[in-house]
Amino acid sequence: MSFPKDFLWGGALAANQCEGAYLEDGKGLSQQDVMPKGVRGPVTEEPEPDNLKLIATDFYHRYQEDIALLAKMGFRVFRFSIAWSRIYPRGDEKKPNEKGLAFYDKVIDECLRYGIQPLITLSHYEMPLYLCRTYDGFRSRKVIDFYVTYVRTVMERYHDRVKYWLTFNEINVTLISPLLGAGIMTPKDKLPMKERFQAAHHQLVASAWATKIAREMDPSVKIGCMAASAPRYPMTCGPEDMMAMVTSQQELDYFIHVHCTGTYPYYAKRMWREHGAELKIEEGDWEILKNTVDFVSFSYYSSKVVAADESKYEMANGNIMRGLKNPYVPYSDYNYPIDPEGLRYILNYLCDHFHKPLFVAENGIGAREKLVENNGKMTVMDDYRIDFHREHIAAMERAIEDGVEVWGYTTWAPIDCVSAASAEMEKRYGFVYVDRNQDGSGSLERYEKKSFAWYQRVIATNGAERG
Numbered sequence: 001m002s003f004p005k006d007f008l009w010g011g012a013l014a015a016n017q018c019e020g021a022y023l024e025d026g027k028g029l030s031q032q033d034v035m036p037k038g039v040r041g042p043v044t045e046e047p048e049p050d051n052l053k054l055i056a057t058d059f060y061h062r063y064q065e066d067i068a069l070l071a072k073m074g075f076r077v078f079r080f081s082i083a084w085s086r087i088y089p090r091g092d093e094k095k096p097n098e099k100g101l102a103f104y105d106k107v108i109d110e111c112l113r114y115g116i117q118p119l120i121t122l123s124h125y126e127m128p129l130y131l132c133r134t135y136d137g138f139r140s141r142k143v144i145d146f147y148v149t150y151v152r153t154v155m156e157r158y159h160d161r162v163k164y165w166l167t168f169n170e171i172n173v174t175l176i177s178p179l180l181g182a183g184i185m186t187p188k189d190k191l192p193m194k195e196r197f198q199a200a201h202h203q204l205v206a207s208a209w210a211t212k213i214a215r216e217m218d219p220s221v222k223i224g225c226m227a228a229s230a231p232r233y234p235m236t237c238g239p240e241d242m243m244a245m246v247t248s249q250q251e252l253d254y255f256i257h258v259h260c261t262g263t264y265p266y267y268a269k270r271m272w273r274e275h276g277a278e279l280k281i282e283e284g285d286w287e288i289l290k291n292t293v294d295f296v297s298f299s300y301y302s303s304k305v306v307a308a309d310e311s312k313y314e315m316a317n318g319n320i321m322r323g324l325k326n327p328y329v330p331y332s333d334y335n336y337p338i339d340p341e342g343l344r345y346i347l348n349y350l351c352d353h354f355h356k357p358l359f360v361a362e363n364g365i366g367a368r369e370k371l372v373e374n375n376g377k378m379t380v381m382d383d384y385r386i387d388f389h390r391e392h393i394a395a396m397e398r399a400i401e402d403g404v405e406v407w408g409y410t411t412w413a414p415i416d417c418v419s420a421a422s423a424e425m426e427k428r429y430g431f432v433y434v435d436r437n438q439d440g441s442g443s444l445e446r447y448e449k450k451s452f453a454w455y456q457r458v459i460a461t462n463g464a465e466r467g
């Protein structure tokens, strides 16, 4: 048996992609409400009715039914995020919104009732829109204080019941998509890389504050960082491609390094120099950054191929990050590379570089799906999803056998939700189908897909039965 007996099997969701109820019980707006088409679409002045996230999959009203489904699969952990804008609707209030806090009380208690550990992401691509508009998100140091107030509030309220926390979802995405990652309203093409590095510094300091607060509140709490981690492969064994791979990989490692050591890595100076960045680091920042994480978590969807001269090659598709087409791996419906061995590789790589326990916080396959009748029940015959997870779990098991310490595996996303990159409902990742269509129609009823019973068996046998 390779998986430790207390291995945390489960799944992950994010508030803005599943809750809906966007103005209910005092909730404020967030950047997600003005991104109706996701990262590549326009930013609107006001929320638009065709933004599927306004209702999403209605987790806000159906959390009991959804958590019951997760419990039926045998989940040991449920990763979800708190919507910052439910707790502080504008972001700068003196007092939190009690109704927002009460909602997460109920979600946490519901998980615990079934013996499911909550794993909370403090900020998953979501910040009060007022902070985005007034301060340009994390471009301003001031937002660190608002984040700290928010974190203190939720940790005070929940720390006795929640042992696992993540500070920011995919923090390295700030360099690629500043609005999604750091709430920065200035359009990306008007925001030079040097500004993004500065915003990322503010976010790294904020992240370390969260760790400090968690430790002070309860030393038994486990707090981790979270990064989008496509391992880089060189297109050829030519030395220039190899070096392109190294420098591209460093764009991910940079963030994890700060979280694990409290210092910037040696190559940071080169990166800043190349982008003309002169980071403003205040005296007290170094002290705060010393609050390093207990574990490193990451999302893994696929590897990414890079080359010194990328114009010579065909690009592959990808969500937020794209690489070159890899001729050695198959591709999904969405033309994303499928590379289970890449998960073993990145687990070994991160273990070797950062010497911390690891957590696979997201892994999954998005597909266009239709309900069909099977044995008198409506379902989705998603054998490709079973294959995807089976192979990735096998790769993770090989990494554990290699000696890597892995605490858990939360699939993205156990219940269909609105996609992050394109804000569409059509791209489904769940073991549970939600009857909601791209045009907003649908009953919101839940249906177990074929993969539901498969994952249930995997968890029941602690990963042993994957057939």
Ligand code: BG6
Residues within 6 Å of the ligand: 014, 017, 125, 169, 170, 228, 299, 319, 320, 362, 366, 412, 418, 419, 420, 421, 422, 427
């Ligand atoms: C991760 C995000 O990058 O990818 C999730 O943390 C997201 O929020 C997931 O949903 C899948 O991407 P998408 O765009 O297909 O939903």
